[in-house]
Amino acid sequence: MNIKNFLIPLILSFNLFTYAENYEVKMLNQGSEGYMVFEPSVLKINKGDSVTFVATDAAHNSASIEGMIPPGASTWNGNLSQDITVTFDVEGLYGYQCTPHAMMAMVGVIEVGKNKSNLESVKATAQKIKATFVMNKDRFDSYLSQL
Numbered sequence: 001m002n003i004k005n006f007l008i009p010l011i012l013s014f015n016l017f018t019y020a021e022n023y024e025v026k027m028l029n030q031g032s033e034g035y036m037v038f039e040p041s042v043l044k045i046n047k048g049d050s051v052t053f054v055a056t057d058a059a060h061n062s063a064s065i066e067g068m069i070p071p072g073a074s075t076w077n078g079n080l081s082q083d084i085t086v087t088f089d090v091e092g093l094y095g096y097q098c099t100p101h102a103m104m105a106m107v108g109v110i111e112v113g114k115n116k117s118n119l120e121s122v123k124a125t126a127q128k129i130k131a132t133f134v135m136n137k138d139r140f141d142s143y144l145s146q147l
């Protein structure tokens, strides 16, 4: 076999692959947006990418919010003070929270694959959850407006 016949298709095929990326979201007592925040709080990624929620500060977790993930997507629920890596194989919008600090609006949003088809559901759930916030009441609206 001619080496060229083997190498050229191989080299061309590299361009066809998009490699999955890993992003980090820090769980913080204080960040640039205030107290009890995920940083970055708004993330746009591609289908197949993963996000590691990093326990930079203790006593936080990351958990998906019911009604704020696309149909067919898997939920997640991290342990307190531990990193958790979530792979996003279903396109759409995801809302998540830190369970012990949900009332302090420790929430975040992720858009996977430029697909906003579940935006209305996410917004409706955000309005309900917002009513339970005791501080940072505008966070969900602010985050969703960045999508």
Ligand SMILES: [Cu+2]
Pocket (backbone or CB within 6 Å): 036, 059, 060, 061, 098, 099, 100, 101, 106
């Ligand atoms: Cu927290």
